[in-house]
Amino acid sequence: MAYPPKPTPKYLLLLTTCLIGSGLALGPSWAQTAEEPAEESQPAEAEAGEAAQTPAEEMTEGQRAAAEAAEKLAAGEDDEPVILDAPAPDARRVYIQDPAHFAAVTQQYVVDGSTGRVLGMTDGGFLPHPVAAEDGSFFAQASTVFERIARGKRTDYVEVFDPVTFQPTADIELPEASRFLVGTYQWMNALTTDNKYLLFYQFSPAPAVGLVNLEAGEFERMVDVPDCYHIFPASPTVFYMNCRDGSLARVDFADGEAEVTNTEVFHAENELLINHPAFSLRSGRLVWPTYTGKIFQMDLTEDQASFREPFEALTEEERADDWRPGGWQQTAYHRQSNRIFLLVDQRDEWRHKTASRFVVVMNAETGERLAKLEMGHEIDSINVSQDAEPLLYGLSAGDKTLYIYDAESGEELRSVDQLGHGPQIITTHDMDS
Amino acid sequence: MTFLTKARTLMAATAMALTAATGAFADKVEVLDTAPEDAVVVNIDQLKYETPEITIKAGDAVTWTNQEVMPHNVHFTAGVAAEAELRGTMLKKGESWSARFNEPGTYDYHCTPHPFMRGKVIVE
Ligand SMILES: [Cu+2]
Numbered sequence: 001m002a003y004p005p006k007p008t009p010k011y012l013l014l015l016t017t018c019l020i021g022s023g024l025a026l027g028p029s030w031a032q033t034a035e036e037p038a039e040e041s042q043p044a045e046a047e048a049g050e051a052a053q054t055p056a057e058e059m060t061e062g063q064r065a066a067a068e069a070a071e072k073l074a075a076g077e078d079d080e081p082v083i084l085d086a087p088a089p090d091a092r093r094v095y096i097q098d099p100a101h102f103a104a105v106t107q108q109y110v111v112d113g114s115t116g117r118v119l120g121m122t123d124g125g126f127l128p129h130p131v132a133a134e135d136g137s138f139f140a141q142a143s144t145v146f147e148r149i150a151r152g153k154r155t156d157y158v159e160v161f162d163p164v165t166f167q168p169t170a171d172i173e174l175p176e177a178s179r180f181l182v183g184t185y186q187w188m189n190a191l192t193t194d195n196k197y198l199l200f201y202q203f204s205p206a207p208a209v210g211l212v213n214l215e216a217g218e219f220e221r222m223v224d225v226p227d228c229y230h231i232f233p234a235s236p237t238v239f240y241m242n243c244r245d246g247s248l249a250r251v252d253f254a255d256g257e258a259e260v261t262n263t264e265v266f267h268a269e270n271e272l273l274i275n276h277p278a279f280s281l282r283s284g285r286l287v288w289p290t291y292t293g294k295i296f297q298m299d300l301t302e303d304q305a306s307f308r309e310p311f312e313a314l315t316e317e318e319r320a321d322d323w324r325p326g327g328w329q330q331t332a333y334h335r336q337s338n339r340i341f342l343l344v345d346q347r348d349e350w351r352h353k354t355a356s357r358f359v360v361v362m363n364a365e366t367g368e369r370l371a372k373l374e375m376g377h378e379i380d381s382i383n384v385s386q387d388a389e390p391l392l393y394g395l396s397a398g399d400k401t402l403y404i405y406d407a408e409s410g411e412e413l414r415s416v417d418q419l420g421h422g423p424q425i426i427t428t429h430d431m432d433s
Numbered sequence: 434m435t436f437l438t439k440a441r442t443l444m445a446a447t448a449m450a451l452t453a454a455t456g457a458f459a460d461k462v463e464v465l466d467t468a469p470e471d472a473v474v475v476n477i478d479q480l481k482y483e484t485p486e487i488t489i490k491a492g493d494a495v496t497w498t499n500q501e502v503m504p505h506n507v508h509f510t511a512g513v514a515a516e517a518e519l520r521g522t523m524l525k526k527g528e529s530w531s532a533r534f535n536e537p538g539t540y541d542y543h544c545t546p547h548p549f550m551r552g553k554v555i556v557e
Binding site: 203204205207244 | 508510518543545548549
């Protein structure tokens with residue numbers, strides 16, 4: 001790679017233009033620390049000074065762009081500012097939703113997990129809920145805005161985005177004030193298995209699930225449901241919910257009606273299921289830990305929910321030594337390898353929302369412990385890419401940084417920082433097989 | 434209690450203004466400033482309305498009294514007690530809220546922060 005020996009003012013000007021151009025189109029692709037060795041956290045200024053000496057394979061994204069721009073300048077190429085497209089979605093694309101500690105407006109960062117580059121961003125309103133079609137055909141969000149920033153007439157709506165241009169392809173208004181305004185739980189809203197409906201939850205004045213027909217581009221109706229929470233679709237017209245009485249509800253909304261049946265009660269009243277279960281829309285597996293790390297699993301099909309034998313994620317010794325799950329999105333499930341990932345650390349019983357520094361990996365079939373990974377950071381949320389050699393995503397709301405690990409070894413590969421004010425939700429596409 | 438009384442008065446005034454404007458639900462349910470002595474009492478305790486279904490005669494009043502530390506209220510959604518929703522004040526332990534039901538019908542209600550707490554007033 002050729003470098004100009006001494007950057008000229010003209011070179012700097014060109015570089016600045018490029019950055020502004022890409023910033024306008026797709027957000028701050030410069031706001032990252034890709035390919036940094038895990039153990040190093042030098043200030044960016046120090047690195048910039050050494051740019052000219054850095055071998056190509058150790059270059060930061062900014063250094064690579066600078067070298068590229070310099071090369072073009074040297075070759076006499078003109079700068080043609082354009083709006084960029086994102087690369088086609090793949091199994092390693094990851095969406096980072098930032099609820100921003102209950103701010104009236106929010107943002108979502110779209111990151112290439114393979115390189116740690118920010119590909120683009122989407123704006124949202126108050127506590128929006130992100131979803132991503134598993135086949136990569138689109139991503140969407142249910143959002144809320146007000147006439148005067150945080151007051152005045154309220155509008156709830158669903159927005160669908162093209163996965164490459166990030167342009168909205170649909171904007172569907174919901175009945176007034178029907179969205180449940182709550183800290184974002186990954187499965188409080190969901191897409192049906194055929195991606196035709198977006199289902200959202202209403203808490204007040206009565207439990208209900210809203211049906212948004214994405215194909216027709218319209219809100220269809222609210223379905224009355226029992227006192228149950230979360231939405232886990234198992235077919236184009238059947239979804240399950242977790243009820244206050246300890247059972248799951250099966251809701252079938254085919255034919256303009258809603259038929260509700262309840263399963264057996266599967267956990268005791270003092271077994272507290274966390275707000276962040278993992279679920280695979282593709283396989284129907286639901287993985288639901290308690291505050292102590294007992295793992296309940298269900299296989300959801302259109303016809304029924306089958307309950308698996310629960311097991312403990314933590315050993316007796318660990319539990320006696322105050323090991324407990326904790327954080328925000330604490331559970332991940334890798335469909336192809338049938339593995340469960342759970343965020344854990346030593347903590348007081350009632351510090352279940354504080355960050356954790358470890359992830360235990362389990363065989364979902366046997367409950368066998370496969371690994372205990374040390375994350376090296378205060379991690380609030382985890383998820384995995386669904387490809388054959390998965391990445392483990394560890395998101396720190398405090399650091400505002402996504403740490404990307406090899407899910408097998410737990411080695412930290414790269415990180416992406418400056419992800420808003422308090423990033424919490426990690427979403428992927430399950431499209432590799 | 435001054436604040437509570439004022440709030441109730443204000444709410445009653447609002448409800449009346451709304452019904453006067455539309456006329457559709459004139460005085461169907463009146464929120465009362467004080468609990469009438471002959472009102473039917475519904476106690477609230479242990480996250481429940483103790484008598485979830487009561488039957489009264491048109492013109493009778495109902496008083497809800499919270500018996501526990503956890504605050505509760507009585508909330509009729511839009512179209513039930515009036516065209517707009519009728520959301521009773523939150524009641525602390527020992528506090529009451531009363532309403533008079535002037536028209537026959539079935540009036541479903543719930544507690545605002547606890548949607549699973551549900552009750553029904555049947556007016557004959
Ligand atoms: Cu209540």
